[in-house]
Amino acid sequence: MMSILQRVREARVEIDGQTVGRIGSGLLALVCAERADTEAEADKLLAKLLKLRIFSDEAGKMNRSLQDTAGGLLIVSQFTLAADCSGGNRPSFTRAAAPADGERLYDYLVERARALHPDVATGRFAADMQVQLINDGPVTIPLHIAPVLRA
Structure with missing residues (x-):
C-alpha cells in the first residue's frame, strides 16, 4: 500500500457540497x-500512520506520534497514487x-x-x-509498504 501523509492543523472532505469527514x-x-x-500491508501502513514521530515535542523536535498527540486521522482513498507516468x-x-x-x-x-485510534474520519x-x-x-511524507513476496 502507499500513502501520502500530510501533517495538518485541520482537514475535511466534501462530497456534493456536504462534509463527510x-x-x-x-x-x-x-x-x-x-x-x-x-491485509498485512494495510496493518503495516496503519502501524506507521499511528506511530510515525512527526509531531513536535516540547523542544520543537519531531518526536511525537499521532498516538502521542491524540490527533485526528483523516483517511482518504486515492488510487491515482499508483500512477505510472513513465510511458508517455x-x-x-x-x-x-x-x-x-x-x-x-x-x-x-x-x-x-x-x-485502534479514537479520532478517525474518512472520505468515501x-x-x-x-x-x-x-x-x-508543511510536513508531507510519502510512505510505501511493499507487499511481502509469498512462495
Missing part, C-alpha cells in the same frame, strides 16, 4: 492499495488494486484504524471528493 490537528492520509496488497503523457494505473480489492482493503484499514471510496486542508509545517 473532518479532523482538527492530526494527519491526512491519502491511501492507495496496489495489486499484490493484502497519460498516466497508467495498472499498479492500483482492482476496484473491489481496493475498496475491501480501504474498508479494512478504516475499520482497524477506528479500533471511489467518490468525487474535494479535500481541504491546512498543512502544518
Whole structure:
C-alpha cells in the first residue's frame, strides 16, 4: 500500500457540497492499495500512520506520534497514487488494486484504524471528493509498504 501523509492543523472532505469527514490537528492520509496488497500491508501502513514521530515535542523536535498527540486521522482513498507516468503523457494505473480489492482493503484499514485510534474520519471510496486542508509545517511524507513476496 502507499500513502501520502500530510501533517495538518485541520482537514475535511466534501462530497456534493456536504462534509463527510473532518479532523482538527492530526494527519491526512491519502491511501492507495496496489495489486499484490493484502491485509498485512494495510496493518503495516496503519502501524506507521499511528506511530510515525512527526509531531513536535516540547523542544520543537519531531518526536511525537499521532498516538502521542491524540490527533485526528483523516483517511482518504486515492488510487491515482499508483500512477505510472513513465510511458508517455497519460498516466497508467495498472499498479492500483482492482476496484473491489481496493475498496475491501480501504474498508479494512478504516475499520482497524477506528479500533485502534479514537479520532478517525474518512472520505468515501471511489467518490468525487474535494479535500481541504491546512498543512502544518508543511510536513508531507510519502510512505510505501511493499507487499511481502509469498512462495
